Amino acid sequence: MKHLLYIILLSLLFFSACKSQAEQKQQEANDTIVVETPKIIQDAPLVAGSVTLKDGDFGELIELAATHQILDEEGPIFKMSEPEMLIKDGYFLLQNRPAMSYTRRPDGTVEVVKPADEGLNCFFHWYRLPDFRYITSFGIGGNGPNEFNFPHLVSSGVSAPGTYVYETGTMQLFETDTTGVLRAFPFTFKSIKGASYSDRQICAVSRDTFYYADNVPRGKAIIRTVYQGDSLQTEQIYNLAFSKKHRSWSSYIGDFIVSPSGNRMVYAYKYFRKILVMDTSAQTVRDITFDVDGVEAKNDVLTLGPDNVTYYWGISATDDYFFLTYSGRTPLQVSRENGKGDGYIFVEQYDWGGNPVARYKLDHWGRVISDGKLLYQVCYMYDDPLFLYTLPGKE
Numbered sequence: 001m002k003h004l005l006y007i008i009l010l011s012l013l014f015f016s017a018c019k020s021q022a023e024q025k026q027q028e029a030n031d032t033i034v035v036e037t038p039k040i041i042q043d044a045p046l047v048a049g050s051v052t053l054k055d056g057d058f059g060e061l062i063e064l065a066a067t068h069q070i071l072d073e074e075g076p077i078f079k080m081s082e083p084e085m086l087i088k089d090g091y092f093l094l095q096n097r098p099a100m101s102y103t104r105r106p107d108g109t110v111e112v113v114k115p116a117d118e119g120l121n122c123f124f125h126w127y128r129l130p131d132f133r134y135i136t137s138f139g140i141g142g143n144g145p146n147e148f149n150f151p152h153l154v155s156s157g158v159s160a161p162g163t164y165v166y167e168t169g170t171m172q173l174f175e176t177d178t179t180g181v182l183r184a185f186p187f188t189f190k191s192i193k194g195a196s197y198s199d200r201q202i203c204a205v206s207r208d209t210f211y212y213a214d215n216v217p218r219g220k221a222i223i224r225t226v227y228q229g230d231s232l233q234t235e236q237i238y239n240l241a242f243s244k245k246h247r248s249w250s251s252y253i254g255d256f257i258v259s260p261s262g263n264r265m266v267y268a269y270k271y272f273r274k275i276l277v278m279d280t281s282a283q284t285v286r287d288i289t290f291d292v293d294g295v296e297a298k299n300d301v302l303t304l305g306p307d308n309v310t311y312y313w314g315i316s317a318t319d320d321y322f323f324l325t326y327s328g329r330t331p332l333q334v335s336r337e338n339g340k341g342d343g344y345i346f347v348e349q350y351d352w353g354g355n356p357v358a359r360y361k362l363d364h365w366g367r368v369i370s371d372g373k374l375l376y377q378v379c380y381m382y383d384d385p386l387f388l389y390t391l392p393g394k395e
Contacts, residue, residue: 043261044320044353046279050287051354058348058359065363066377066387075125075134080366080380086153087371088163091135091178092127094378095153095165098141123148124165126178132386138180139165146174146182155317156204157260166202173202173210187227190234192216195249203258203265211280213240213256213267215249222256222265222282238282240267248300255315257322264352268312268324271303275312275324277354286354306331313345316369321357323370324348338365338381347375362389 055061081097098121122137140147154164154173162177171189174182192198194217202212208227213220219241226233240252254269258280267276275288292309302308307330314325326346327334337343343365349357362368364387366379375389 043259043264044351044355046264046277046284046286046353048284048286050289052289052291053356054291055359058356061359061361062392063361063363064375064389064391066389068384069132069386069388070384071132071386072127072134075127076122076137077383079383080378080385083367083378083380083385084153085367085369085376085378086155086163087129087369087376088156090129092129092132092376093153093163094125094127095123095151096125098123123151124153124176124180126180135178136180138176138182146184152201154202154204155257157258157262158204158207164202164204166200168199171198171200185227186230187232189225190232192223197249201256203256205258205262205280211256211258211265213254218247218249220249220252220254222267224280238276238278238285240269240276245299246303251300251303255312255324257315257317259317259322259352260319261352266315266317266322266350268315270310270312271308273311273328275350275354277350277352288354314367314369318370318372321349321351321370321372323368323375324350325368334365343379343381345377358392360389360391362387 078096084095086093121141123139123141125137126135127133128135139151148167150168152166152168154166156163162175165174165176173185176182189200192214195215198214200212200214202210204210210225211222213222219239221236221240222238223234223236251271252269253271254267256267258265263280265278265280273290273292276285278285298308309330310327312324313327316323326348328346345362345365347360347362347368351357362377364377364379366377368375368377373391373394375391377387378385379387
């Protein structure tokens with residue numbers, strides 16, 4: 001009997017000690033602060049110099065067929081006008097110009113007539129991926145505080161829910177989350193001395209560092225703005241103009257983006273088949289051109305004509321690649337094709353060293369962005385404007 005009591009007593013002590021050790025380990029785990037390690041993105045090597053490419057350098061042209069994606073019927077229904085898209089951490093943000101109308105008051109001034117549906121009077125619309133479930137609309141059109149007339153979405157490498165939007169008219173930057181709450185930054189961007197018009201394409205590298213392409217006298221440039229304390233430090237770091245026959249900013253219209261790593265920048269020209277890939281100090285620049293005839297012979301006026309070929313129409317970035325939407329035809333040709341229901345557009349894929357990866361032909365015309373798995377396209381000619389294309393190997 002004594003032996004039995006002795007065994008029971010030892011067992012109780014053993015399990016008590018185990019429990020005490022387990023509780024101690026659990027408490028240590030609870031007391032441990034888990035620090036999330038930032039994702040390190042390694043860009044492809046960048047080699048400076050001028051490179052002339054051919055379409056064949058991409059390999060065989062890959063033709064993709066679209067899947068028509070119907071947006072959540074709980075959201076607004078609208079016609080596409082000046083659309084922009086952005087994908088951020090499993091959310092899809094669509095910008096579209098509200099369908100406003102105007103009336104003239106008895107005193108001669110003009111009044112904006114806003115749609116009765118508040119969602120239709122908003123520029124921005126959040127959807128959740130992958131099912132495109134509608135979340136909210138925000139960004140009222142108008143001239144009041146926190147209202148918009150000529151906004152742009154802002155590409156951002158900042159790790160935070162939501163993103164940034166920018167109003168060109170007031171030069172005001174806003175932070176927004178996926179609930180549609182707008183918070184104005186405590187500064188506005190500076191006007192460029194000598195430039196008659198500004199149309200910044202802004203990329204946020206951090207909460208206080210921004211790169212953008214903007215108009216400058218006789219062309220365009222890449223500019224860096226850093227917000228320190230209560231002051232803005234702004235400097236031009238690269239001049240995008242390169243032709244003596246083209247001295248207007250309009251000839252150098254294009255698309256600008258910064259890599260998610262924050263270490264590379266790309267500018268693709270609309271009226272020249274020319275791409276610049278560079279580091280963010282613009283010390284290492286890769287100048288990519290293609291064999292194209294007749295561009296240098298045109299002046300500013302002829303370059304903007306509807307019978308002149310246009311090239312790049314949009315850009316998007318993933319960790320490993322950037323994607324350029326490419327036309328290669330005149331606006332008149334594109335209009336005729338779309339009128340017959342035969343619209344199409346190309347997408348070129350490059351790594352961050354400026355090396356060609358793949359070239360795709362899409363069976364609709366429209367703006368395109370990518371998340372590295374899908375191509376997302378908005379088409380102007382459809383009541384339900386969104387089409388999706390799966391990239392090869394991402395099924």
